[in-house]
Amino acid sequence: MVLNNIEKLLEKYENGETSLKEEQVLKNYFSSDTVAPHLETYKPMFDYFLVNQQEQFTKDVPLKTKRTFNYKWISVAAVTVLMLGVYFGKSFTNTNDLGTYEDPQLALNEVTKSLEMISKSFNKGTSTVGYLNEVNKGTSTLGYLNEIENATRIIFKN
Known part of the structure; x- marks a missing residue:
């Protein structure tokens, strides 16, 4: 009876229809020493899940990011200011005075x-x-x- 129940749970597990309680029953069954010979192929998979569940991440995760200053925008701003200076500087000068003499x-x-x-x-x-x-x-x-x-x-x- 228990073996029938495990086989039905495995079928539901393969279809992705099991609940967390049913998955825990499968993990407990495959972690025991009494596993049916025709279900031995599932044992390494569930052993891996148990070991993987106990792993923990130990590295520190930095929560603050460094702000880097982007110098490209300074050069773009400087070129823009220079171009505007040249453009408006020429428009304010008197272009009619060519340095010519009447006499x-x-x-x-x-x-x-x-x-x-x-x-x-x-x-x-x-x-x-x-x-x-x-x-x-x-x-x-x-x-x-x-x-x-x-x-x-x-x-x-x-």
Whole structure:
């Protein structure tokens, strides 16, 4: 009679129709030493369930998460501020003032002043590099010394 009851409970268990009390009856039956030989295949499964039921999780679970600061958004904000600054900065400047002169003679005088200033600066710069001509003379003298050295090699080699 008990074996019939266990077989019916197993059939209900396989169909997923058992209650917790009926499952506990099955666990108790398969944990005992008197299991019918044709039901021995179910014993390891129910033994596993008993062992698994006693396992406990021992690791700590952190409940607070670290807040990480996302630096990508700072760069996006900085680029946005720069672009707005450039856009609105150009719109407030007077674009009609191109630096032109109405009087041609006045324009010629300003250009002449600018070119004279550039010429003075250029002449000043070239006067400070005048010593390079002396360096060129020295290197040409070294060229003559190389010819003398070649001649002495030929003489002493023979």
